[in-house]
Amino acid sequence: MTDVCDIQTLIKKAEITHELTKCEIVALLTDNQYAAEFFAAADRVRREYVGDEVHLRGLIEFSNICKQNCLYCGLRRDNKKVDRYRLDIDTIIDFAGKATSYGYRTVVLQSGEDEWFDVDTMVTIIKKIKQLGLAITVSVGEKPREVYQAYREAGADRYLLRIETTDKELYEKLDPGMSWDNRVRCLQDIKELGFELGTGCLVGIPGQTIESLADDILFFKKMDADMIGVGPFIPNPDTPLAAEAGGTFDLSTKVMAMTRLLLPDINIPATTAMESLHPQGRVLALQRGANVVMPNVTEGEYRQMYLLYPGKICINDTPAHCRGCITGKIQGIGRQVSGTYGFRQKHA
Numbered sequence: 001m002t003d004v005c006d007i008q009t010l011i012k013k014a015e016i017t018h019e020l021t022k023c024e025i026v027a028l029l030t031d032n033q034y035a036a037e038f039f040a041a042a043d044r045v046r047r048e049y050v051g052d053e054v055h056l057r058g059l060i061e062f063s064n065i066c067k068q069n070c071l072y073c074g075l076r077r078d079n080k081k082v083d084r085y086r087l088d089i090d091t092i093i094d095f096a097g098k099a100t101s102y103g104y105r106t107v108v109l110q111s112g113e114d115e116w117f118d119v120d121t122m123v124t125i126i127k128k129i130k131q132l133g134l135a136i137t138v139s140v141g142e143k144p145r146e147v148y149q150a151y152r153e154a155g156a157d158r159y160l161l162r163i164e165t166t167d168k169e170l171y172e173k174l175d176p177g178m179s180w181d182n183r184v185r186c187l188q189d190i191k192e193l194g195f196e197l198g199t200g201c202l203v204g205i206p207g208q209t210i211e212s213l214a215d216d217i218l219f220f221k222k223m224d225a226d227m228i229g230v231g232p233f234i235p236n237p238d239t240p241l242a243a244e245a246g247g248t249f250d251l252s253t254k255v256m257a258m259t260r261l262l263l264p265d266i267n268i269p270a271t272t273a274m275e276s277l278h279p280q281g282r283v284l285a286l287q288r289g290a291n292v293v294m295p296n297v298t299e300g301e302y303r304q305m306y307l308l309y310p311g312k313i314c315i316n317d318t319p320a321h322c323r324g325c326i327t328g329k330i331q332g333i334g335r336q337v338s339g340t341y342g343f344r345q346k347h348a
């Protein structure tokens, strides 16, 4: 066991050098006594490297149709209880236009792995949204390199694809029919094509260990990811993992805070899943290392239908309401909403 003095030394080391060994990461993630000091260190590093501004990214969930069957996810193809939808191109562009009118500088185009949106369709959407002066993040899953390249050439700036877990065996158990090596190939292609690369992990999936979470964080560093989204696994009753325990808010924010300490200049969202577990989840996350929020700009009944997990926040709220709500929360903790695109400013 690591003693008290060691934990405080490790927090200092992480704050000053942004380097820790796997064993040191495990010691810090396991400690509960000095959690407040650990979070305060992550908050200081956040302020020093990325400042007090919070970047908002407007999230458009444009299709909940997915050919994959991830055991943890409510949108998995075997879940027959989901009402499936697919927005048409004009509706997607319309939502992006509304996002600009709410003052968002980025939209995130997210969907299940829905083959209807072939490369030409996505390129059309990306080009049209680009004309609105928005930065574009795409999050539509695993694709061949040529497809990523076409998105990039059409004007996409960023790509989100969580590794979910760096434990290959666990990944392939929870994501049947998918290959962990192919997922890493996707991340490498995305990086090489000049996107800002976003990845991340789930915390609390069955079979995951603290050691494995430490590997996740070291993997983020090795990939030189530009954005990392960490969220608790929340069991969905309509999936094979319905009876599992799920992740906790505290451990999820610890993994997030550790990510801030070791990758100090990247963008880190206060994730929706965190707020689904804790009523002040996003504000607390912003005070434990996060500097981004991704409010939903999808309108109407679609929000209720994009249910990855139960208890998802904002499913009955409008984009206008969420914009006001999140601004109030950010200002309530003495921070400001950024007016810039919020690309990563890499430190040497």
Ligand code: 5AD
Pocket: 072, 073, 074, 162, 164, 201, 202, 231, 232, 233, 234, 235, 236, 273, 308, 309
């Ligand atoms: N709980 C929390 N997050 C989930 N995701 C999928 N299912 C769940 C769940 N049950 C996350 C995955 C995916 C992202 C879009 O949503 O990490 O990458």
Ligand code: SF4
Pocket: 066, 067, 068, 069, 070, 073, 074, 075, 076, 077, 111, 112, 113, 141
């Ligand atoms: Fe599909 Fe993504 Fe859900 Fe897996 S996590 S089933 S790929 S939407």
Ligand code: FES
Pocket: 295, 313, 314, 317, 321, 322, 323, 325, 326
């Ligand atoms: Fe949607 Fe607060 S951000 S209701």
